[in-house]
Amino acid sequence: xxxxxxxxxxxxxxxxxxxxxxxxxxxxxxxxxxxxxxxxxxxxxxxxxxxxxxxxxxxxxxxxxxxxxxxxxxxxxxxxxxxxxxxxxxxxxxxxxxxxxxxxxxxxxxxxxxxxxxxxxxxxxxxxxxxxxxxxxxxxxxxxxxxxxxxxxxxxxxxxxxxxxxxxxxxxxxxxxxxxxxxxxxxxxxxxxxxxxxxxxxxxxxxxxxxxxxxxxxxxxxxxxxxxxxxxxxxxxxxxxxxxx
Numbered sequence: 001x002x003x004x005x006x007x008x009x010x011x012x013x014x015x016x017x018x019x020x021x022x023x024x025x026x027x028x029x030x031x032x033x034x035x036x037x038x039x040x041x042x043x044x045x046x047x048x049x050x051x052x053x054x055x056x057x058x059x060x061x062x063x064x065x066x067x068x069x070x071x072x073x074x075x076x077x078x079x080x081x082x083x084x085x086x087x088x089x090x091x092x093x094x095x096x097x098x099x100x101x102x103x104x105x106x107x108x109x110x111x112x113x114x115x116x117x118x119x120x121x122x123x124x125x126x127x128x129x130x131x132x133x134x135x136x137x138x139x140x141x142x143x144x145x146x147x148x149x150x151x152x153x154x155x156x157x158x159x160x161x162x163x164x165x166x167x168x169x170x171x172x173x174x175x176x177x178x179x180x181x182x183x184x185x186x187x188x189x190x191x192x193x194x195x196x197x198x199x200x201x202x203x204x205x206x207x208x209x210x211x212x213x214x215x216x217x218x219x220x221x222x223x224x225x226x227x228x229x230x231x232x233x234x235x236x237x238x239x240x241x242x243x244x245x
Contacts, residue, residue, distance in 0.1 A: 052176035053189060055235045056169075059127065060193025062228035063165045069200030070138050070218035071162050074103055074155065077214060083147050099151055103163070106156030110164015115171060122239040123172045124232050130168070131228035133161030138222035142215040175238035178245050 078084065078099045084092060110130070118126045137158040145151045173186035200221065207217035 051234070052236060053185060055231055056173050056176055056186070056189030057192040057196070058231045059228060059235070060169060060173075060190045061196040062131065062193075062224055062231075063169075064194050064197035065200045065224045066134055066138070066162060066221065067166075067200075068197055069204045069221040069224070070142070071103070071158065072201075073142075073204065073214050073218055074099060077142055077145075077218075078148070078151060080214065081145065081148055081151065095148060099148075099155055102152050102155040103159040106159030107163030108159075109156070110160040111167040113160075114164055114167035118168060118171060119239065122237050123168065123175075124235050124237050127165065127168055127172070127235070128229060128232050130161050130165035131225040131232075134158070134165070135222050135225040135229075137161055139219035142218040172238065175241070175243060176236060179243070182243075 075096045078096045079092060084095060087095070114126060114130070117129075137154070141151070141154045141158045145154060169186075169190055173189050174182050176189075177185035204214075204217050204221055207220050208214055211217055211220065
């Protein structure tokens, strides 16, 4: 009887199916699939991709700005150390190379740890950890060392936070978008952040002139991580959530 009623009233069947699909699930065969999306700072329905795009772009901007505006000046930091003054340029370049290796060693640790930590504690807390660690370690690394050995000890810690944060973007940004926008949205966020952060080296040069040293300039640039910490409360937490349809 139900089948005959449906065949005589296709419009009613269409409305019923529309209401069913609009209620929050779709069915393929007999298996219901949940429809999910996100609100800033929560899970659930979202009005559109604009808030996640703003959050993702700002996080990328903060990470790249801190890297280009401060961490990339590590070779200058090493060359200005008091105990390395007067060395031959070739020897000094060797010391710089070892310092970069120490920085990258810490970065590898950050890259490997971000994923497991984000799965255990959530995406937002680990982004916050990386921002807070960078905020603290940049001034310590650029202002306190007076010997080369001090720099070698500090750079891996700085690299863990300052470079390790980049491992979070391939995890987090695609989770903000539905399938139809996933690659485009993630790519736009990261590259928009890079474009905005291109002012970092210019600002650092200005700060060196104004503040009198690369160490003070890098410490001032570290304040950008406060922007990251400020935006994170509005970021969707995606840990344990199905990808948006």
